[in-house]
Amino acid sequence: MAIKTLKSILNQQFSYTINGKLWIECMGERFFGPGPVELLENINTTGSINKAAKEMNMSYKKAWAIINALNTNVAKPLVVMKSGGEKGGGSVITKEARQLITYHKKLRKRFIYFLEKETKKLNHLS
Amino acid sequence: MAIKTLKSILNQQFSYTINGKLWIECMGERFFGPGPVELLENINTTGSINKAAKEMNMSYKKAWAIINALNTNVAKPLVVMKSGGEKGGGSVITKEARQLITYHKKLRKRFIYFLEKETKKLNHLS
DNA sequence: TATCGTTATATCTTTGAAAATACAACGGAC
DNA sequence: GTCCGTTGTATTTTCAAAGATATAACGATA
Numbered sequence: 001m002a003i004k005t006l007k008s009i010l011n012q013q014f015s016y017t018i019n020g021k022l023w024i025e026c027m028g029e030r031f032f033g034p035g036p037v038e039l040l041e042n043i044n045t046t047g048s049i050n051k052a053a054k055e056m057n058m059s060y061k062k063a064w065a066i067i068n069a070l071n072t073n074v075a076k077p078l079v080v081m082k083s084g085g086e087k088g089g090g091s092v093i094t095k096e097a098r099q100l101i102t103y104h105k106k107l108r109k110r111f112i113y114f115l116e117k118e119t120k121k122l123n124h125l126s
Numbered sequence: 127m128a129i130k131t132l133k134s135i136l137n138q139q140f141s142y143t144i145n146g147k148l149w150i151e152c153m154g155e156r157f158f159g160p161g162p163v164e165l166l167e168n169i170n171t172t173g174s175i176n177k178a179a180k181e182m183n184m185s186y187k188k189a190w191a192i193i194n195a196l197n198t199n200v201a202k203p204l205v206v207m208k209s210g211g212e213k214g215g216g217s218v219i220t221k222e223a224r225q226l227i228t229y230h231k232k233l234r235k236r237f238i239y240f241l242e243k244e245t246k247k248l249n250h251l252s
Numbered sequence: 253t254a255t256c257g258t259t260a261t262a263t264c265t266t267t268g269a270a271a272a273t274a275c276a277a278c279g280g281a282c
Numbered sequence: 283g284t285c286c287g288t289t290g291t292a293t294t295t296t297c298a299a300a301g302a303t304a305t306a307a308c309g310a311t312a
Contacts, residue, residue: 010201011199075134
């Protein structure tokens with residue numbers, strides 16, 4: 001089918017875009033996407049799951065669940081938590097977490113490029 | 127970052143895949159994806175929104191809302207409804223709907239290819 | 253005019269996920 | 283031993299989306 005025929009179907013007054021979501025699944029269930037990445041970065045900044053969650057208006061419970069899922073779905077933990085001790089404890093992200101984040105950023109870039117390419121194609125600007 | 131370093135992070139006992147969702151937005155809100163496509167195809171088969179909705183375990187209310195959104199987001203209607211008359215009425219999909227469906231199928235194929243390519247890359251089988 | 257199955261719309265009920273709340277456990281500093 | 287802020291976990295509450303229910307309107311047919 002030619003894109004040309006779509007031009008007469010779509011309303012030229014409106015703007016159309018191709019959009020989507022992307023994530024990494026482990027054993028069939030999603031466990032790594034933009035949310036976890038932002039959470040990891042906030043933990044890296046603040047040094048605690050608690051503060052990181054608050055920073056992004058997320059409940060501690062949900063944040064903990066995400067971190068827990070992350071750690072159980074990879075070979076080496078992405079976050080090491082410590083309860084008790086000076087300042088009551090805290091959490092730090094590992095080298096592995098940093099590597100996963102940079103991989104995800106590049107993957108995401110390729111996805112954004114795909115979306116933009118398809119949007120241009122839809123609006124036959126290419 | 128080299129994919130190679132990821133190999134030591136991921137658990138080799140588990141299987142990882144890149145997955146996602148894709149849709150078309152009009153004026154910033156999603157209005158066309160796999161759901162509407164299935165609904166349109168069911169209307170085409172059954173000749174009625176009612177039967178089409180039942181076929182896919184969807185409430186008539188929701189089906190009607192989808193169809194209504196579709197029709198208001200394009201230049202020419204995708205579904206023409208008729209209430210009353212022989213058999214009480216019914217609905218048919220237009221040529222434009224068929225064209226949008228085939229466009230969507232091809233778009234979806236390209237997306238699936240993207241996902242498979244990225245999954246292979248992640249598992250460094252390529 | 254009565255019948256039929258559909259479209260169209262309003263209202264009430266359910267229910268399931270997210271948020272809020274509460275509290276125990278931890279362990280270093282003092 | 284007490285204090286602190288964090289992690290860890292259970293329980294309760296909220297709320298919005300989905301579903302169920304009810305009913306009017308439609309128009310060809312007979």
